[in-house]
Amino acid sequence: xxxxxxxxxxxxxxxxxxxxxxxxxxxxxxxxxxxxxxxxxxxxxxxxxxxxxxxxxxxxxxxxxxxxxxxxxxxxxxxxxxxxxxxxxxxxxxxxxxxxxxxxxxxxxxxxxxxxxxxxxxxxxxxxxxxxxxxx
Amino acid sequence: xxxxxxxxxxxxxxxxxxxxxxxxxxxxxxxxxxxxxxxxxxxxxxxxxxxxxxxxxxxxxxxxxxxxxxxxxxxxxxxxxxxxxxxxxxxxxxxxxxxxxxxxxxxxxxxxxxxxxxxxxxxxxxxxxxxxxxxxxxxxxxxxxxxxxxxxxxxxxxxxxxxxxxxxxxxxxxxxxxxxxxxxxxxxxxxxxxxxxxxxxxxxxxxxxxxxxxxxxxxxxxxxxxxxxxxxxxxxxxxxxxxxxxxxxxxxxxxxxxxxxxxxxxxxxxxxxxxxxxxxxxxxxxxxxxxx
Numbered sequence: 001x002x003x004x005x006x007x008x009x010x011x012x013x014x015x016x017x018x019x020x021x022x023x024x025x026x027x028x029x030x031x032x033x034x035x036x037x038x039x040x041x042x043x044x045x046x047x048x049x050x051x052x053x054x055x056x057x058x059x060x061x062x063x064x065x066x067x068x069x070x071x072x073x074x075x076x077x078x079x080x081x082x083x084x085x086x087x088x089x090x091x092x093x094x095x096x097x098x099x100x101x102x103x104x105x106x107x108x109x110x111x112x113x114x115x116x117x118x119x120x121x122x123x124x125x126x127x128x129x130x131x132x133x134x135x136x
Numbered sequence: 137x138x139x140x141x142x143x144x145x146x147x148x149x150x151x152x153x154x155x156x157x158x159x160x161x162x163x164x165x166x167x168x169x170x171x172x173x174x175x176x177x178x179x180x181x182x183x184x185x186x187x188x189x190x191x192x193x194x195x196x197x198x199x200x201x202x203x204x205x206x207x208x209x210x211x212x213x214x215x216x217x218x219x220x221x222x223x224x225x226x227x228x229x230x231x232x233x234x235x236x237x238x239x240x241x242x243x244x245x246x247x248x249x250x251x252x253x254x255x256x257x258x259x260x261x262x263x264x265x266x267x268x269x270x271x272x273x274x275x276x277x278x279x280x281x282x283x284x285x286x287x288x289x290x291x292x293x294x295x296x297x298x299x300x301x302x303x304x305x306x307x308x309x310x311x312x313x314x315x316x317x318x319x320x321x322x323x324x325x326x327x328x329x330x331x332x333x334x335x336x337x338x339x340x341x342x343x344x345x346x347x348x349x350x351x352x353x354x355x356x357x358x359x360x361x362x363x364x365x366x367x368x369x370x371x372x373x374x375x376x377x378x379x380x381x382x383x384x385x386x387x388x389x390x391x392x393x394x395x396x397x398x399x400x401x402x403x404x405x406x407x408x409x410x411x412x413x414x415x416x417x418x419x420x421x422x423x424x425x426x427x428x
């Protein structure tokens with residue numbers, strides 16, 4: 001393969017994905033971006049949503065949280081607070097987490113707590129969305 | 137000369153102590169494994185964050201951010217990270233010895249952990265704020281400390297911020313270490329230095345200039361505080377790993393010492409007992425001879 005990109009997705013808990021792929025689609029702060037090899041160097045913020053990586057003609061989907069993306073011609077580095085493969089998402093658990101977070105938001109919380117709960121809510125919602133889109 | 141009863145009593149009390157220290161050792165060992173893996177698991181993230189920051193900083197020209205501003209240092213803040221509880225060997229005292237070397241008048245302390253707060257109070261240093269963190273430090277707890285420090289720096293109340301914490305080297309060694317936190321001058325220091333080697337990256341040629349979307353201010357404005365928060369979190373995790381390791385080793389030593397004392401006391405007890413028996417036998421035989 002002449003043209004390949006190295007995609008790395010890292011969270012504080014683990015290195016979720018590190019492989020050579022042909023194309024990456026992700027949601028940046030200015031909208032969705034499709035990245036092919038030899039892309040110009042870009043740095044941007046990642047918005048919670050979906051990352052699609054194409055390897056050998058097959059699409060791999062991941063649900064990701066907020067973070068940062070650094071793109072060079074040969075590499076896409078993604079730093080995010082959550083990343084989970086669509087096939088590994090536990091929808092029931094995500095829904096439970098979503099309900100719990102929503103319930104917590106109705107209570108009175110400090111700023112710090114609100115930020116934490118909101119992040120959890122975004123994570124859960126993203127997971128559910130990605131899972132539902134790729135249900136077979 | 138103590139009686140056999142006294143010695144028996146002492147053996148019993150030492151045995152109880154040994155039991156307690158043994159239990160504490162077990163608890164610390166279990167917690168240590170958890171804390172150590174938590175401290176190690178964040179490394180790839182820290183490393184990538186480093187790379188991105190370093191590249192971003194070198195590829196942007198003429199960009200200035202308040203957090204990057206280096207000023208002549210008149211007043212310095214030190215974040216002193218300690219444990220909440222004692223019984224962990226010299227861990228805290230080593231940290232405090234380093235802290236004592238700092239100039240009393242130009243240093244402001246921010247403490248994390250109860251022992252550090254007590255130390256600052258005891259030695260009458262300037263205390264700016266007191267934070268606490270749980271056994272498994274949350275990101276939110278780290279963010280609170282980091283935010284407070286950033287504000288101090290941005291308001292110009294201090295011109296530099298360092299962090300003093302027990303760096304986790306391995307189970308037997310924890311080094312008191314000072315890392316610069318603000319201003320973000322040398323970005324390569326963004327890990328807490330868990331002997332993470334500054335990996336040379338197979339970067340694209342340096343002539344590349346990064347495009348920022350939407351713009352530099354927004355991206356770096358979000359990236360810099362985030363990286364500081366993350367660094368603080370990593371430091372708290374490491375302190376926990378150090379604490380549990382130090383406590384386990386300290387408690388192991390205590391248990392071993394107690395066992396040695398029990399051995400010595402038992403020997404003394406048996407000697408005394410035998411001496412008593414011999415004495416009694418002698419008395420009986422002399423009495424018999426006198427009668428007979």
